[in-house]
Amino acid sequence: MKPGYRPLRSDGIASMLVGTLIALAAPAWAVLASPKGTAGDDPAMGASRGRGGDPAVPRTLPISGRVLDPDGRPVAGARVILDLSSADATPDGFAEASASATTEADGRFALSVQRERLAEAGTRRAGSPEGPVLAAFAAGYGPAWTDDLNVGTDDGATLTLVRDEVPIEGRIRDLEGRPIAGLNVRSIQLDEAYRGDLSRWLEAIRAEAVGMASYGHFRRALPPALASMITPAKTDAEGRFRLAGIGRERLASLLISGAGVETQVGLVMTRGGPSSSVLFRHFIAAGDTRLKKVPIHAARFELVAAPGRMGEGTVDAADTRRPLPGVTVRAGRWMPGGFPDIWPPIDWPAVYVRATSDEKGHFRLPGLPATGMFDLVAEPAEGQPYMPLSRRRIRSSGTEPLRVEFPLSRGVPIRGRVKDGADGRPIAAVVAYYPKTGLDGSELLSSTPRRTHPVGWFEVVAFPGSGVVTARARGDRYMSSDLVGEERGRADQPFPDALGLPSARDFDAYASIVTPEPPEAASCDLVLTPAPEPVVTVLDPDGRPLAGAVASGVSAADEAREAWWQSVAQSRFRVTGLTGHRIRRIWFHHEARRLAGSLSIRDGDGGPLVVRMRPWGVTSGRLVDREGRPRPGVPLSYRDAQYPDPSLKWQFPKAVTTDGQGVFSFQGLVPEQEYTVMVLGDGTVGPSPRVGDSHTLTPGETRSLGDVREAGR
Structure with missing residues (x-):
């Protein structure tokens, strides 16, 4: 260790300031990094012993199941993909699928995944993405997907494909009615109603349910990493395209892009009949939002594509004027008249409207709006010691190329490690930096969060002066910073005030830091506190x-x-x-x-x-409407009335669907626990509609609930 080099430690609460600096040098992980990944993550090691004599736990888990056609017959040759990209998804894009297999003649498949990797992908914390998705694709059908992997069961997961009876057939014209050839059309998300029928969702949006309130009818979406597996289309000389393989009664989010047009997302149903629209709140200014109708197209439709504009320019270093290759230039936030705020709920302009600077620092960014207002952001690549820069509120009024320059300011590298507070081992985490002052009204941005390298090392770039470094571990094995503070009797210690910094509960560790002027560097270690595992x-x-x-x-x-x-x-x-x-x-x-x-x-x-x-207890009943008629095909769940947390998976008893006479039955109820039957996917905001009254059962009791109906129905 160099004289005067004192890494900061953080114990989940604000720590002391950096007292010493180190010169810029090659990162230490360039020597220490292991190509096999985090220590203890090698599947070749086989099963591991649990703590304190716990039984052996396999490092690699089998994921198996069957793929069936809509009539319940096995499908051979289907491709099955386990996507763990939710764990790796960032605002910059999506990771590729983690494992795949092909079904045998009996429709069965088998693949495997590292247990810890699956656990990390399955973690749901506040603000984190959802867990892994298993999907099946086969020619002539729409895909099937589930997030219920049924690990450890004899039958595994069952994926039932849907009929692909209604392909999307569209035609795209310009503002003057002329067809546009050569445009790319691809799916970036698929949504499916709980009941496999869009009718009730359409009823809700026709009754002017606003934005996300109407999307309670949909179950877990097929995410972009998997939706992109569907073969894309291209418009012909007449502006026509045909997109198959989505499946009936689904809502497809289609990305439309190409030369001369504004990149946009269109929402299309795979069903005939009239088109519709859904209301979304559209940002105008601080405190000012207005409702805007977003079209929902039927499977056969025509679309007018707005003219687009090419953005071009150079990214260089502000101090030396040397070009900076490898910098990402992307669209920023939505502005009035710019990119619309629509489903899917991702920052899709930032993901799909982007370019990378070449060796001369030049970039070309197609698909920008020809009219309206938007932001552009330049984000340095990992290892480049520069701060991101935003060009805000760019007013666009024409189709000629838009020239934008990005002189990036040199920042201060902060280097350190993220470690387990119990045994000192390296931890996979996302590390971010937040400045305390100095950015009001500036186009400078905080540096992009970075993932730790295999042995826990990280490097983020900071502004000179005061700031906060934070770490959020992958998975949910570490206590949030506010819990650590309470445990150590420091809950009253104020959380640092920094620009864009949420709260202590959003991180597993943080440290206050004072950085020097470039080209010096600073150091900061972040120590995570393992959560109790009783x-x-x-x-x-x-x-x-x-x-x-x-x-x-x-x-x-x-x-x-x-x-x-x-x-x-x-x-x-x-x-x-x-x-x-x-x-x-x-x-x-x-x-x-x-x-x-x-x-x-x-x-x-x-x-x-x-x-x-x-x-355990057993209940049964029949779901009826207001007139006493049976309601078949309605998905129901049995929720703990006191802890009805829908984000927790693998609860027991699992959801059921009423049969042709509206009859349902639940087994496995915990005695003397209050339960409520809920309707899944009814499109409501907040708790799902309740069926009948809450009730408890005695040990071993079997109870008939008789005829029940949804509250308020």
Whole structure:
């Protein structure tokens, strides 16, 4: 270590300031990085022993299942893809699929994934993307997808393809009615109603449900990384295109781009009949939003494409005027008359309207609006010690090339490591820097967040002066910074005030820092506090240890965690993911003995804990409408009335769908726990519509609910 080099440590609360600086040099991870990834992540190592004598847990998990056609027959030759890109998705784009397989003659498939990788992808924390998606594609059908992987079950996941009876057939013209040839049309997201029918969603938007309120009718979307697997189309000389492989009764978000037009997203249904529209709030200015109708096209439609504009210019270093290659230039935020605020709820202009500077620093950015106002942003590549720059509120009024220059200011590299506070091992995390002052009214931006390198090293670029460095680990094994502060009796210590910095609960560690003037560099280590993982002992009704119970409800990653495997193998397991501010309910079920139990755990509780299983309850009923007529094909879920958290996956009992007579049945209910039957995908904001009254069952009780109907229906 060089004399005077003192890395900052952070313990999840504001730390001391950097006292010493280091000269710019090659990053230390250039020597230390391992090409195999984070230590302990090598699947060749096989199964690992759990803590304190816990049973062996496999490093690699099998993902298996079947692909069926709409009539329930096996489909051979279908391509099945497990997409973990949700864990890697950034505003800059989407990762590729993580694993794939092809179905055999019986429709079966098998692939594998590292257990920890699946756990990280399945984690759901505030502001984080959703978990992994398994999808199947086959010629002549629309894709099937699910986020219920059924890891560890005999049957695995079942993916049922849909009929592809209604292809999208469109024609694109310019403002003067002339067809436009050579435009690219591709899907970037697919949405499907819970009931496989868009009718009720159309009823909602015709009743002027606003924006996202109407999208409660849809289940988990097929994300961009998978939607892009559908073969794209190109307009012919008549401006026509045909896009197949989406499947009936779906809503497709189509990206339309090409020479001379503004890049846009069109929303198209795979059903006939009239087109429609949905209301979205459109940003005008601070505190001023207005409702704007966004068209929802039927499967056969015509679209007028607005003229576009080419953006071009040079990116260079402000101090030396040397060109900077590899810099990303992209569209910024939406502005009045610019990119519309529509479904899908991603910053799609930033993802799809972008270019990269060449070796001379030049860039060409097609697809900009010819009229309206928008921002452009230049973001340096990793390893370039420069700050991003925004050109704000660019007013566009013409189709001639728009010249934009980006002289980037040199910043201060901050280098360090993200480490586990218990054993010092490197942690995969996203590290960001936030300046405390000095950007009001400026076009300078905070540096792009960076992922740590394989051995935990990171480098972010900062402004000279005061700021805050933050770390957010992949997965949910570390306590949020505010919980760490409370645990150490420092909850009253004020969180640093920095531009764009949310709150302590949004990070696992942070440190205040004072950086020097360039070209000097600063150092900062961030130390994460492992969340408590209390041991839960499962007992049978007679108080004896009970192996074989399955725990669910901790997090979407639970099936890939030690907890699932330990609960199956023995009578105890560790609860993971206790990182935030809430009380969560964990459910336990032993199917062979038809026993159930539950346990409420507060985040930060270190245990040990005990749950006693009892004979589970069963309910049944018939769902009817106001006139007493049965309602077939309605998806229902049984929610804990006190903890109805829809983000927790693998809850038990699982959702069911009413049969042709509206009849439903649920098994596995925990005795003396209040339950409520909910309707899934009814398009409402907030809690789903309730079916009947809340109720509790005694141990082993079987109860008929009779005829029930949705509240208010």
